[in-house]
Amino acid sequence: MTAVGGGRPLRFGTHLILVMIVITLPVIGLISALDYRQVEGALIAEEDHLREQTERSAVQSIRLMDAGLNLFDCTLDHRMQEAFTPVLAEYKRVGGDPEEMDLARVRAQLGEEMDVYIINDAGVIEYTTYPPDLGIDFREVPSFHNRITEIRLGDSFTADRIVAEPASGRLRKYAYMPSPDHRYLFELGLVCGSIGTDRFDLKYRTLEDDLMRLNPALEGIRIFDRYGRSVNATESESPADPAAIDFVARAVYEEQRDRTITDPVAGKIVRYVLVDLSAAGSPSDASRVVELTYSTAPLDARLAGIRLTHALLALFASLAACCIAVPVSRQITRPVREIVDDVNIIARGDLDHRIRVSAGAEFTRLEESIDAMVDALKENIRRLRASEETARGYSTRLEDLVRERTADLEQSNRAATLFLDIMVHDINNANTVAIGYTRLLVGALEGERREMAEKMLSRLEQSSAIIGSVATLREALESGSPLTRVDLDPVVRTEIANHPAIRIRYEGRPLAVLADDLLSEVFANLIGNAVKFGGPGVEIAVRVEDRGEDVLISVEDSGPGIPDAVKSELFRRFQKGSGSLAGLGLGLYICRMLIERYGGRIWADDRVEGRPEEGTAVRFTLRKAA
Numbered sequence: 201m202t203a204v205g206g207g208r209p210l211r212f213g214t215h216l217i218l219v220m221i222v223i224t225l226p227v228i229g230l231i232s233a234l235d236y237r238q239v240e241g242a243l244i245a246e247e248d249h250l251r252e253q254t255e256r257s258a259v260q261s262i263r264l265m266d267a268g269l270n271l272f273d274c275t276l277d278h279r280m281q282e283a284f285t286p287v288l289a290e291y292k293r294v295g296g297d298p299e300e301m302d303l304a305r306v307r308a309q310l311g312e313e314m315d316v317y318i319i320n321d322a323g324v325i326e327y328t329t330y331p332p333d334l335g336i337d338f339r340e341v342p343s344f345h346n347r348i349t350e351i352r353l354g355d356s357f358t359a360d361r362i363v364a365e366p367a368s369g370r371l372r373k374y375a376y377m378p379s380p381d382h383r384y385l386f387e388l389g390l391v392c393g394s395i396g397t398d399r400f401d402l403k404y405r406t407l408e409d410d411l412m413r414l415n416p417a418l419e420g421i422r423i424f425d426r427y428g429r430s431v432n433a434t435e436s437e438s439p440a441d442p443a444a445i446d447f448v449a450r451a452v453y454e455e456q457r458d459r460t461i462t463d464p465v466a467g468k469i470v471r472y473v474l475v476d477l478s479a480a481g482s483p484s485d486a487s488r489v490v491e492l493t494y495s496t497a498p499l500d501a502r503l504a505g506i507r508l509t510h511a512l513l514a515l516f517a518s519l520a521a522c523c524i525a526v527p528v529s530r531q532i533t534r535p536v537r538e539i540v541d542d543v544n545i546i547a548r549g550d551l552d553h554r555i556r557v558s559a560g561a562e563f564t565r566l567e568e569s570i571d572a573m574v575d576a577l578k579e580n581i582r583r584l585r586a587s588e589e590t591a592r593g594y595s596t597r598l599e600d601l602v603r604e605r606t607a608d609l610e611q612s613n614r615a616a617t618l619f620l621d622i623m624v625h626d627i628n629n630a631n632t633v634a635i636g637y638t639r640l641l642v643g644a645l646e647g648e649r650r651e652m653a654e655k656m657l658s659r660l661e662q663s664s665a666i667i668g669s670v671a672t673l674r675e676a677l678e679s680g681s682p683l684t685r686v687d688l689d690p691v692v693r694t695e696i697a698n699h700p701a702i703r704i705r706y707e708g709r710p711l712a713v714l715a716d717d718l719l720s721e722v723f724a725n726l727i728g729n730a731v732k733f734g735g736p737g738v739e740i741a742v743r744v745e746d747r748g749e750d751v752l753i754s755v756e757d758s759g760p761g762i763p764d765a766v767k768s769e770l771f772r773r774f775q776k777g778s779g780s781l782a783g784l785g786l787g788l789y790i791c792r793m794l795i796e797r798y799g800g801r802i803w804a805d806d807r808v809e810g811r812p813e814e815g816t817a818v819r820f821t822l823r824k825a826a
Contacts, residue, residue: 214529216525216529217522217525217526217529220521220525220528220529221518221521221522221525224518224521224525225518225521228514228517228518228521229514232510232511232513232514233510235510236506236507236510239506240503240506243499243502243503243506244499247417247499250414250415250417251415251417251469251471251492251494253414253415254411254414254415254418254492255471255473255490255492257410257411257414258407258411258421258473258475258490258492259473259475259490261407261410262407262423262475262477262488262490263475263477265407266477266486266488269362270361272362273359273361273362273373274359276359276373276390277359277375279390280357280359280373280375280388280390281357281359281375281377283310283314283375283388284357284375284377284386284388286306286309286310287306287316287377287386287388288377288379288380288386290302290303290305290306291379291380291384291386292380296379296380296381296383298318298326298327298384299327301318301327303316303318303327303328303329304329306329307329310388313390313391314388314389314390314391315328315329315330315388315389315391316328316329316386316387316388317329317330317333317386317387317388317389318384318385318386318387319338319348319352319384319385319386319387320383320384321352321383321384322337322339323337323338323339323345323348323349324336324337324338324339325338325387326384330389343485344483344484344485347483348376348385348483351376351378351385351483352378352379352382352384352385353378353382354378355378357375357376357377358375358376358377358481358483359373359374359375359376360373360374360375360376360482360483360484361374361479361482361484361486362392362486363425363484363486371391371392372389372390372391372392373389373390373392374387374388374389374390374483374484375387375388375390376483407421408420408421411492415494416498417494417495417496417497417498417499418492418493418494418495419468419493419494419495420491420492420493421490421491421492421493422446422490422491423488423489423490423491424446424449424450424488424489424490424491425486425487425488425489426450426453426485426487426489427445427450428445428446428447428448428449428450428453428489429444429445429446430444430446431488446489446491448461448472448491449472449489449491450489452472452474452489453474453487453489456474457474458471458472458473458474459471459472460472464496467495467496467497467500468493468494468495468496469493469494469495469496470491470492470493470494471491471492471494472489472490472491473489473490473492474487474488474489475487475488475489475490539555539566539570542554542555542570543555543570546574551574551577551578554571555570555571635657638653638656638657639657641653642654642657683714683715683716683798683799684714684715684716685712685713685714685825685826686712686713686714686715686716686719686825687710687711687712688708688710688711688712688713688744688751688753688822689708689709689710689711689744691719691720691723692706692708692723692742692744693706694720695720695723695724695727696727696742698724698727699727699731702731702738702740703738703739703740704727704740704741704742705739705740705741705742706741706742707741707742707743707744708742708743708744709744709746711744711746711751711824712824712825713751713798713822713823713824713825714798714799714822714823714824714825715798715822716798718794719794719798721790721791721794722791722794722795722820723742723755725787725788725790725791726755726791726818727740727742727755728787729787729788729818730755730756730757730759730816733757733759733760734757734758734759734760734815735759735760738757738758738759739757739758740755740756740757740758741754741755741756741757742754742755742756743756746824747821748824749823749824750800750821750822750823750824751821751822751823751824752819752820752821753819753820753821753822754817754818754819755817755818755819756807756815756816756817756818757807757815757816757817758807758814758815759815759816760813760815761806761807761811761812761813761814761815761816762804762812762816763812764812767803767804767805770788770804771788771789771791771792771802771803771804772789791820795820795821795822798822798823799822799823800820800821800822800823801820801821802818802819802820802821803818803819803820804816804817804818804819805817805818805819
């Protein structure tokens with residue numbers, strides 16, 4: 201038995217029921233999910249097949265309508281060819297100057313349903329009896345421009361297909377005849393009017409009704425020409441207006457590739473299907489783009505119903521599995537319950553109680569093992585009581601030893617503190633007096649004796665510096681005071697003022713950081729090292745930069761620099777430099793210890809990146825105070 205959430209432990213029978221349910225429910229769910237996936241795939245494939253049939257029917261119907269329109273188209277070719285006779289006669293009358301042609305009179309001879317167009321050698325309609333088309337530049341349609349250029353340079357009449365005119369969308373029958381001098385191309389446009397428009401628009405509407413009966417998911421059908429204009433646009437709609445142009449349909453024609461647009465939110469699938477109706481001899485391309493809009497709602501409803509059915513079946517199967525699991529679990533766990541009852545009696549202190557024998561070899565071995573365990577438990581209890589007495593004696597002795605060692609450590613700590621006090625105070629006082637007398641000797645002696653006095657003075661000053669570093673290190677280790685707000689600018693300026701003979705450039709501004717009174721030791725060590733190891737004429741720069749939550753401080757010098765191999769070891773305890781003036785290595789170690797205590801980090805860098813011989817830059821960060 202195990203506890204659930206720290207509460208009452210579950211019985212083995214409950215565990216067994218849960219295991220059976222945990223195994224059965226995923227199997228039922230997996231079977232249901234696999235069956236649903238199979239049905240879903242079949243329905244989606246059926247829907248895709250129906251869409252393909254719809255699209256094939258649409259393409260075939262449009263091809264049939266186009267074939268009928270082409271038959272009607274051909275009956276107008278002879279009439280159009282004869283209509284060029286007055287046009288050519290007028291061009292000859294004015295001596296080949298189209299500007300002098302009386303196009304209104306020519307149009308009156310041809311009839312009000314026919315318009316005259318004169319296209320120059322650049323492919324632009326220069327003169328016409330239909331003002332909306334004046335100035336149309338066919339160079340914007342390269343394929344059409346190339347074809348009419350071939351006709352202009354030729355000698356024969358060419359009839360075009362019935363197409364929608366650019367301005368109004370009305371159906372017109374166009375034909376072309378080159379001028380005798382091939383400078384211009386004459387074009388006639390016959391308005392088909394009721395002859396063709398009503399007849400073929402009716403077929404488009406019939407096509408839409410037939411396709412919707414074939415595919416209930418089809419919501420609408422629209423047919424566009426190669427420019428993206430609706431083929432059944434009325435005079436009240438201007439296809440030249442971009443709002444009346446379907447740019448997707450035009451892109452489908454230009455790319456010569458069908459396109460599918462899916463909108464899952466709206467439950468729509470829009471298919472653009474290209475119907476290639478181009479003819480080799482016709483200047484215009486009568487190809488169409490069919491837009492078929494499908495609704496996914498019927499398929500979604502069918503899938504939702506199937507999901508609900510599968511969920512109900514899975515629920516019923518799960519309930520049946522739970523009902524079967526209860527009696528099966530009771531039958532399996534009966535011997536276990538008997539063993540548990542006997543073990544509980546033993547647990548209450550009756551170690552002489554024996555486990556009842558049950559049917560089954562496994563349970564018999566379990567019962568024998570429990571009896572053996574109880575016997576071993578009795579023996580262990582006896583031994584444990586004897587061990588407790590021995591451990592109690594050891595514990596008393598151990599406490600006495602701990603008290604003795606603690607007293608020894610406290611006495612050693614007091615002795616170490618006394619020695620440090622003597623070194624820091626008394627020895628430093630003696631060094632101060634010795635330094636004073638030695639400086640007098642340096643001023644009084646000359647020659648070799650003065651050099652010896654200067655060396656002695658240097659060693660005494662070094663000894664005094666070491667004692668100062670030890671005092672700072674001790675104060676930093678023993679200080680338990682919290683970090684406070686410290687104004688950085690006066691600390692830096694004070695340390696710079698301690699070196700009046702050195703050229704130090706300060707680039708900073710007032711900023712407050714988290715530190716304590718020992719912050720000045722960091723600047724004293726870093727500036728002192730720059731002065732000590734920088735060599736004659738060293739230049740030092742101290743920079744303070746605001747980096748958001750941190751402040752970056754750099755102490756740079758123009759000295760000989762530090763090799764890359766030494767930089768990573770520079771801040772370790774007793775790590776010395778490589779020069780002749782190298783100290784004992786406590787200064788930079790104290791800097792690192794203080795900076796890390798303030799929550800920052802410190803590292804050595806090149807003053808000029810990649811050129812260590814041009815000086816050193818020691819940089820460190822401090823946390824900015826609120």
